[in-house]
Structures are given as structure tokens and as C-alpha cells.
Amino acid sequence: MPDAQTRHTRGLTVVIILGVIFFALLALLILRSGKHGDAPPPASENLSVLALRLRLRTQPTANAPVVATATNGEKLIVLEDRGAWVRVQDDDGMTGWAERNSLERTSERERRLARYETIRKLPALNAIVSARTPLYAGPGIFYPIIGELSAETQVKVYTRDHDFYALDHDNQIAYADVDAIDVSSAGTRQVEVHTDTTATDTAATTSAASPTETAPAEVHVATDNGGVYSAVPAGGTQPEETDRVVPRYPMMARRAGIQGPVVVRGIVRRDGTIDNVEVIRDLPYGLGDAARDAVIQWHFRPATVRGEPIDVYYTVTVNFRLQ
Incomplete structure (x- = not known):
């Protein structure tokens, strides 16, 4: 029988051999991986x-x-x-x-232009730049700056995305901070809310009728699944309010002395309901939410074209006034 020293030597030899084999296999694996990973450099774009x-x-x-x-x-x-x-x-x-x-990339540009065409189908609101402001490629300051507007410049606002307005600028959509743009409420449905007006004031909800509006000569029709009109075409009838809820005047806004116009826009559907209501021009202390929450409960006699009801955008200005 081999003595202890011999057994120790044999064991050490086996360990060394196994170690050599292991490292040889590892080196071979790394070498092969390196060869397979040597792909040709990507073509420049x-x-x-x-x-x-x-x-x-x-x-x-x-x-x-x-x-x-x-x-x-x-x-x-x-x-x-x-x-x-x-x-x-x-x-x-x-x-x-x-x-x-x-x-x-070209594909990114195509998507951006397609988004521009979709936004352009929305009804535009006239606005004026109140202070010099940069224009961003998206609704945020982390998007690249693509232009600039000087004070007193007249622009058209299509929609609001968080704290930025989507504007038409050099045949593309650009975004500007809402604090630098003063959206006009002219030509929109006006609703007066005073501090002594309550949301359950039935006289206020039924006394006002929708004003007659002159439809524009040229109307864009949205290409989405709803086929929503940006305005009623010439010869059609305007949507008429049949049941209206007056917005509440939030107590926090009263205490803070906040008043002024809030502009909201939604889609009056063929069944007389209104949905997709968004706040275009907002005021702090919940005034925008109060206006939207009320308008979304309104009911209408729908707009029609050639006697058929249509889906159409509808803009409302809620004037909050302290008394």
C-alpha cells in the first residue's frame, strides 16, 4: 500500500491536472465567444x-x-x-x-409629422404670447428647444398636455409653457359663475341657451375612429344644451381671491352626451377641475349635418367671478 506521502502527491497531481483542464476549457470558451461576437460594425446612418x-x-x-x-x-x-x-x-x-x-431618424420624423396632422384637426383657439418663451419639441423642458416666440406674438393653441400648450409653428407642432401663453375665450360658449352661485341653482342651469354660431367655411374632419368634426359644417345645426350643471366655486379659490376664465373642451356625441372633456386654460385652487366636473355632466341636443347627428368638439368658457 502506498504510504501517506505518496497518496498526497497523487492527489495533488490530480488537482493540478483538473485545474489545467478547467482553465484550458475556459480559455477556449472565451476565445470562441470573442470570435462569434466580432460582428461587423453597424452601417452609419x-x-x-x-x-x-x-x-x-x-x-x-x-x-x-x-x-x-x-x-x-x-x-x-x-x-x-x-x-x-x-x-x-x-x-x-x-x-x-x-x-x-x-x-x-426618418421614422421618428414621420411619426412626429403624423402626430402633427392629428393635432391640427383639433379646433384651434386664438392666443397671444405674454412673455418671451422657448418652444420645445415635446411637452416638457427636457425636450430639445426647436424655436422661440417673442412677446405679443399671436398663435393658435390646439390642445394642452400637462403644463404645455401644443402650437402650430413652422408647419410642425411645438410646445410652450402655459404660463407664457394667454388663451382667448372669444367665440366660445360663456358661463358665468359667481361666489353666490351654487351648483344646484336650477334657474341657472336651464335659463341659458346655446348662442347661434357661424360655422367656418372650411372644416377639418378628424381621421380617428370617431370621425369627430372640429366644428359644425356650413348648413348644419349646432349642439344645443338641454341640461346644464353650473360649476361650483371652490372655497379655497374664494379665500385666495382667485377669479377669471377657465376654458374647457369636449366632444358632444351623437347621443347628446359630452366626453373627453379637457381643461385648456386653467386656474389654480381647483377651478379647472370644477369646470370640467360640471361640464362633463351636461346633456345636449346633438349637432347635425343634413339631418344626421354628428360628433363635434364643443368649447366652453367658465368665468369665475368674486362678488
């Missing part, structure tokens, strides 16, 4: 500058030195993609790093 101005930097960081500046609509060639940053080359051969969210 062209991206369009979405921002008004785009700075190309020496490194993929916001504080790196600027080597060049590209402008809106300019085409750049992508050389390297690191997610939030891409290395690009302009027509002059200058290369630098740019933020990816300030660039767009």
Missing part, C-alpha cells in the same frame, strides 16, 4: 437635427468643449452610438459628440 441649435462636443459630456454647432434640419452621419450620446460628423467633416434626444 443619417440623423436630422431636431433642436434649434445643437452643439458638437469633444467628449460625450455636457461640459466638454464645443467643436462645432449644427442647426435645425441639418443631416449628420452617426459614427458611434453610446445611447444618450452619439458621435457624429457634419458636411464639413467635423466630428463631435451630440445628445441623442436632439436628433431624429
Whole structure:
């Protein structure tokens, strides 16, 4: 029988051999994985500058030195993609790093333009810029800036997305802070709410009738599944209120001395109900919610075209006034 020393030597030899085999197999596996992973570099693609101005930097960081500046609509060639940053080359051969969210592919541009066409079918409200403000590609300050509006500029507001208005700017939709845009309530249905008016005031809910409105000569029809009209075509009849709930005046707004117009818009359906009610022009302390919660309970004699009921947008201005 082998002694203890011999057994120890044999065991150590076996361990060493197994270790060598293990590391050899591991090296082979890594080598093969590396070979299979050596895919050809992706083909370069062209991206369009979405921002008004785009700075190309020496490194993929916001504080790196600027080597060049590209402008809106300019085409750049992508050389390297690191997610939030891409290395690009302009027509002059200058290369630098740019933020990816300030660039767009052709497919992204097509989706943006399709969204623009959809929003443009909404009825527009006239507005005026109250203070100089930037225009963003989306409803937020983290979207790239694509333009700027000076004070007193007249614009058309299509809809509201959180704290931003969607505007028509250079044949595309741009977004501006609601605090910089004063939406006019002219030409909309007016409802007066005073501090002495209650939501159960039956006289107030039945005494007012919808005013006769002149339909525009040209009307866009939405292409969504509802086929919603932005306004009643010439020759049609306007929706008529048959049951109206007067908005309540929130106590917090009264105590804070808040008053003024709130503009809401919804869709009057063929069955006389109204839905999709959104607040276009808001005021603090719950005035916008109070107006929307009341209007959504209204009932109508629906609008018609050639005797047939239609779905149509309907805009209401609720004037909250302290007394």
C-alpha cells in the first residue's frame, strides 16, 4: 500500500491536472465567444437635427468643449452610438459628440409629422404670447428647444398636455409653457359663475341657451375612429344644451381671491352626451377641475349635418367671478 506521502502527491497531481483542464476549457470558451461576437460594425446612418441649435462636443459630456454647432434640419452621419450620446460628423467633416434626444431618424420624423396632422384637426383657439418663451419639441423642458416666440406674438393653441400648450409653428407642432401663453375665450360658449352661485341653482342651469354660431367655411374632419368634426359644417345645426350643471366655486379659490376664465373642451356625441372633456386654460385652487366636473355632466341636443347627428368638439368658457 502506498504510504501517506505518496497518496498526497497523487492527489495533488490530480488537482493540478483538473485545474489545467478547467482553465484550458475556459480559455477556449472565451476565445470562441470573442470570435462569434466580432460582428461587423453597424452601417452609419443619417440623423436630422431636431433642436434649434445643437452643439458638437469633444467628449460625450455636457461640459466638454464645443467643436462645432449644427442647426435645425441639418443631416449628420452617426459614427458611434453610446445611447444618450452619439458621435457624429457634419458636411464639413467635423466630428463631435451630440445628445441623442436632439436628433431624429426618418421614422421618428414621420411619426412626429403624423402626430402633427392629428393635432391640427383639433379646433384651434386664438392666443397671444405674454412673455418671451422657448418652444420645445415635446411637452416638457427636457425636450430639445426647436424655436422661440417673442412677446405679443399671436398663435393658435390646439390642445394642452400637462403644463404645455401644443402650437402650430413652422408647419410642425411645438410646445410652450402655459404660463407664457394667454388663451382667448372669444367665440366660445360663456358661463358665468359667481361666489353666490351654487351648483344646484336650477334657474341657472336651464335659463341659458346655446348662442347661434357661424360655422367656418372650411372644416377639418378628424381621421380617428370617431370621425369627430372640429366644428359644425356650413348648413348644419349646432349642439344645443338641454341640461346644464353650473360649476361650483371652490372655497379655497374664494379665500385666495382667485377669479377669471377657465376654458374647457369636449366632444358632444351623437347621443347628446359630452366626453373627453379637457381643461385648456386653467386656474389654480381647483377651478379647472370644477369646470370640467360640471361640464362633463351636461346633456345636449346633438349637432347635425343634413339631418344626421354628428360628433363635434364643443368649447366652453367658465368665468369665475368674486362678488
